[in-house]
């Protein structure tokens with residue numbers, strides 16, 4: 001049996017001369033002896049702002065990717081994040097679980113902290129209705145939905161950070177099955 005070519009490693013060969021572990025290290029770090037991820041790169045608000053284009057109404061329009069709901073989206077510290085949430089946190093500190101970052105400017109691409117405010121899911125829904133969204137039967141626009149895109153994203157974030165579906169369901173007063181389906185993308189696949 002062929003074994004790993006890494007000095008003193010006796011594991012079975014997997015690919016490119018290495019065992020699975022050393023091959024994965026090689027793949028992620030370009031060096032089979034590097035064990036850890038690179039140190040996370042923390043951003044400052046001005047670095048985030050540098051990735052936006054300011055509009056005449058003061059919106060900081062994100063130049064990078066948008067998610068399927070149209071929110072500015074980035075990979076940050078190893079996770080997919082809505083950039084307006086990151087911007088809010090850089091300006092004001094961590095957001096309590098259960099709260100959404102909402103836009104006064106109704107511009108989902110905008111990450112200007114002075115255009116953002118915190119609200120709960122209910123505020124978010126009222127806000128959407130007030131702004132004339134909340135019509136067509138799709139995702140949060142369907143009359144029966146108990147969730148909305150931002151809440152789903154937020155619940156998935158909490159889930160990836162170790163909250164259980166039961167915790168999350170209790171927190172939002174939702175049936176556990178609704179939460180479980182959303183977390184596991186049985187529903188809300190477009191988010």
Ligand SMILES: [Zn+2]
Nearest residue numbers: 004009019022
């Ligand atoms: Zn090895």
Ligand SMILES: [Zn+2]
Nearest residue numbers: 059105110115
């Ligand atoms: Zn704005």
